[in-house]
Amino acid sequence: MMRQAGRYLKDYRDIRQKVSFLQLCKNVDLAAEVSLQPLRIVGVDAVIFFSDILIPVEAMGVTVELTDKGPEIAHPVRSNADVQKLRAPDPADDMPFVGAILRRLRTELRDQVPLIGFSGAPWTLASYMIEGGGSKSFAEIKKMAFSEPATLHALLDRLASTIISYLRFQVESGAQVVQLFDTWAGELTRRDYETFALPVTKRIFEEIGARVPRILYINGCSNILELMASSGADVLSVDWRIPIGEARARVGDRVALQGNLDPCVLLGSASNLTATADRILKDAGPGGHIFNLGHGILPMTPVDNAKALVEFVKSYRHRQ
């Protein structure tokens, strides 16, 4: 489940009381512990290492604060000079804890379930860097796109290089799958997606290669689904707004699909939850489907509902 290690789990909140979010990302023991909590408590069938998508951004020399209201970047990247000042991090030197967490998890998991690595994608990371945090309108990054596209392309290229070395490092450290989160690329027109986000996504997937399955997630992906299918991803992770059967019809068998339960369904009744999950499983068809949420699990999700969902999905194939 997307964002499966997190605030909806009491065991996670207990640990977070003691350390800040960034400290937790960099503490190998604690990050490994919270990564494993969803496996132990909820029974999911894959583990994603606990981290934040802005870790490589910080390693590029940008000061990042993670507050309760989301990420804050006091000095956003707004000019070509700002872009030129960014560092090209060496993951082993600059983010050694990521390697250590993944190695620890692989050891602990003993190949019971696969271990997933991840990174934010260039467009999404650039949006935080340029906006200075989360955004509703993405006005600053789009202003740059529509007035200084060369500066934005330079930033996206640097991000792509960083992400390639970061994901390679994750694979070398034990990640068996990689997921690229381009959460905010669904805010683009198809043309702008093709101009700004897709080329760097393709480059990343090409340079990672087929040694591990590559998953691409975009929130609000309906208008760019075919372009996503051309990115080199092996799996497209889709949000809940598009019926998954329709996504399958549009992309054919070229890629697997992941998704796509509205995370808010986990806040409702158990009967509505299983009925909705059942419809998704049927709609997705018999193969090439990884059941998941269409976006991150919400902090107020009752753990019992998360457990019930996992149990229902696991038992589904046996019932067919």
Add this chain to the structure above:
Amino acid sequence: MMRQAGRYLKDYRDIRQKVSFLQLCKNVDLAAEVSLQPLRIVGVDAVIFFSDILIPVEAMGVTVELTDKGPEIAHPVRSNADVQKLRAPDPADDMPFVGAILRRLRTELRDQVPLIGFSGAPWTLASYMIEGGGSKSFAEIKKMAFSEPATLHALLDRLASTIISYLRFQVESGAQVVQLFDTWAGELTRRDYETFALPVTKRIFEEIGARVPRILYINGCSNILELMASSGADVLSVDWRIPIGEARARVGDRVALQGNLDPCVLLGSASNLTATADRILKDAGPGGHIFNLGHGILPMTPVDNAKALVEFVKSYRHRQ
């Protein structure tokens, strides 16, 4: 242009310095003045009366505060008892200023350009009432949808009744077009849109009738476009994410289309602005198209860009 009377205009900001947002909505002289500013300054070819979508919500007995961060409702509607307490307002008694503003505008406009009335749609107004303000996840309204659907349906029905009398009152007061903003209905799956938002939308359009053109706007509408086309709307106002030619191909000639420039394009270069507007005009085809933004104009929009856009669009037909 959506949200054309607003903060990007200095003349608007000068007036807003003197009164609160809600005071401005209720002051006939000032609301008429800011409604007319975009016509005078930017040269748009229609006037929408200045108001807030939460005006009828306040008239239903909900205390609303409009802050710089958006609307705040201290006592959100969360139970059936809360729904039963809501008033059924009489627009002429409870929102007389709306009628007065529209009558004033019709007099001042002397039919130079059409006057547009509007309301929030039930799903979108319910989301503010239940969430207690704006939301990213719409967790509270969806939690109600997925656990107590009867309560939500009761609220949506009451809202529909209020909106019908509110829009009729607007038409009687001089509105020549009505636009229904269901801004947040694009957050629903197709099935949930069909269950919760569409039936009340249909009822509103049916009871308003064909005496004035009826426009339906939804942000992120791509997955529910055909359902929107079945709502009884004469015009579908679409966001920028769907190519407008594709929207046309999907809905055929059943409805006119409005849209769909990304408001952020107004923050970029003039050359990119006109090139993008030109593509939309060509893509939309020769008829049944109202050029507009795909969402509200942003406060940081340079007025010269807004003027250049209006001029470009107005001159486009002559150049064909």
